[in-house]
Amino acid sequence: MNILHxxxxxxxxxxxxxxxxxxxxxxxxxxxxxxxxxxxPSAHAHPFVEALAADGINAHIIEVAGRAYLRERSAVRAxxxxxxxxxxxxxxxxxxxxDSPAASRDGIKTVTTVHGFTSYGVRGRxxxxxxxxxxxxxxxxxxxxxxxxxxxxxxxxxxxxxxVIPNATDDPVASVPREQxxxxxxxxxxxFVVGWVGRLSPEKGPDVFVAALAQLTRDEIRACVIGxxxxxxxxxxxxxSLGVADRIxxxxxxxxxxxxxxxxxxxxxxxxxxxxPIVLIEAVAAGVPIVAxxxxxxxDLLGDSDAYLVEPLSPPDIASAVRLVQRAPDDARRxxxxxxxxxxxxxxxxxxxxEYERVYRIILQx
Numbered sequence: 001m002n003i004l005h006x007x008x009x010x011x012x013x014x015x016x017x018x019x020x021x022x023x024x025x026x027x028x029x030x031x032x033x034x035x036x037x038x039x040x041p042s043a044h045a046h047p048f049v050e051a052l053a054a055d056g057i058n059a060h061i062i063e064v065a066g067r068a069y070l071r072e073r074s075a076v077r078a079x080x081x082x083x084x085x086x087x088x089x090x091x092x093x094x095x096x097x098x099d100s101p102a103a104s105r106d107g108i109k110t111v112t113t114v115h116g117f118t119s120y121g122v123r124g125r126x127x128x129x130x131x132x133x134x135x136x137x138x139x140x141x142x143x144x145x146x147x148x149x150x151x152x153x154x155x156x157x158x159x160x161x162x163x164v165i166p167n168a169t170d171d172p173v174a175s176v177p178r179e180q181x182x183x184x185x186x187x188x189x190x191x192f193v194v195g196w197v198g199r200l201s202p203e204k205g206p207d208v209f210v211a212a213l214a215q216l217t218r219d220e221i222r223a224c225v226i227g228x229x230x231x232x233x234x235x236x237x238x239x240x241s242l243g244v245a246d247r248i249x250x251x252x253x254x255x256x257x258x259x260x261x262x263x264x265x266x267x268x269x270x271x272x273x274x275x276x277p278i279v280l281i282e283a284v285a286a287g288v289p290i291v292a293x294x295x296x297x298x299x300d301l302l303g304d305s306d307a308y309l310v311e312p313l314s315p316p317d318i319a320s321a322v323r324l325v326q327r328a329p330d331d332a333r334r335x336x337x338x339x340x341x342x343x344x345x346x347x348x349x350x351x352x353x354x355e356y357e358r359v360y361r362i363i364l365q366x
Contacts, residue, residue: 001026001360004085004103006036006076006095009048011253013199014167014278015115016048018144019091021169023057025353034058034083038072038095040065047255069098077102087111087360093131096138104137109363113142113165114152116275116296118203132156139363142356144275145297163359166300167276168352172285172344173258181263185251191222194322195264195288197257197279198271200229205270205293205312210235212270212318214242221322224249224264226257261286266325266332271295272312280307284339289332291321306339 003026009016019035027033034057037049041063052059060079064072076099080088088103089111090096100110112135118124135141135157142163143149149164175181179189187193194213198204206225213223225235225248232250239245254260258279261267267283267290274296281301283290290307292298299309308324310317325332 001087001357001364002032002083002085003087003089003360004034004036004080004083005089005091006038006099007048007091008038008094009046010199011047012255012257014275015091016051017169017278018113018115018167020048020051020055020057021171021349022353022356023052024055025170025349026356027057029353029357031357034060034085036060036062036076036079036095036099038062038064038099072098073102077106080106080108086364089113091115093127096134097130100134100138104139109139109360110137111140111142111359111363112138113144114148114275115144116148116203116273117151118201118273139366140359142359145300147296148275163355165352165355165359166297167278167281168349169278169281170349172282173256175262175286176259178262181260184260185224185226185263186249187222187224187263192220192265192326193222193224193263194266194268195224195226195261196268196270197226197261198269200225200227200231200235202231203271203273204229205272206231206235207238208272208293208313208315208318209268209270210238210242210244210248212268212315212322213239213244213247215315215319216322218247220326222247222249224251226251226254226260228253258282258286261288264288266291266322268318268322269293269298270312270318271298274298276301281343284336284343287336287340289325289336290339291318291325293318301343302339303342306335306342308335 023033049059062075088108090100096112104110132155142165144167152162153159196209200206267288269292276297293312294309295312308321
């Protein structure tokens, strides 16, 4: 089987981790796997492309300006003619809308993985509308959680073409020692630190996290936020207005952030919406207790025996759960151990790869 993945990657993130892990696993399973990375022209190597090279995965780079859609589609079509993939697998709204038609026009079977929706703001809602229309033309649409699958069917995607495959990973990043991680992030050894990692955008709920921090006393907690995004100025202003600016370390984007999770005493995911977040698997691999909102595919990954699950948009609930981790460390350790047994079994990644192969074979036989 000859598989071509297409992504328009951010420097780091869950989607990027999924594509890399999927490509590695499919190659080990005997498939021919290559990846197309679409990004704007830059004088520097893209971190995603560098990571693929380290994995031994061949990456084809298409550098195009933000709206050079016809040039991009033409480049993808030429590459498909050269590589002759049996499957083109796209990830994200831009490859779904712009690039998949270049493959399907020439009779190549197409698959997309729907990692989640970010329908905030006029632009986000427009992107989602265009992406939903594009889904109707795929041979298979993979949802990473049951809620996403239900939404896809609700908006008119043929249920027979929708498949649910929650994310997995083959290689959680190995944590560095706690002291080293704290030094790297500029955190003091004696502080109780709550970590937050993700894109600073509305769907991830960083504002909810900052509001929760304001409900914890100064002596209780310090926070470290890893990630960047369009909401950072507003979040810094929010932190100042709530009187917690001096308790937050804004670390920005960090390569292989999972290796630094050992710096945290607790990890918080405060999202309004989610697919199946890889960042939770990374936190489990680091042995960090988790407080997470009960949204999207989160309950499919972790139960109440594995983590402290709270309702979304509730800073008081997040603050209360963080206090529980701090004041009842034995219970936190039990939940973390349960999460490790639940998520990091030796065959979880192999089953994930098998599920994708099953979907590929179904559409290749039609």
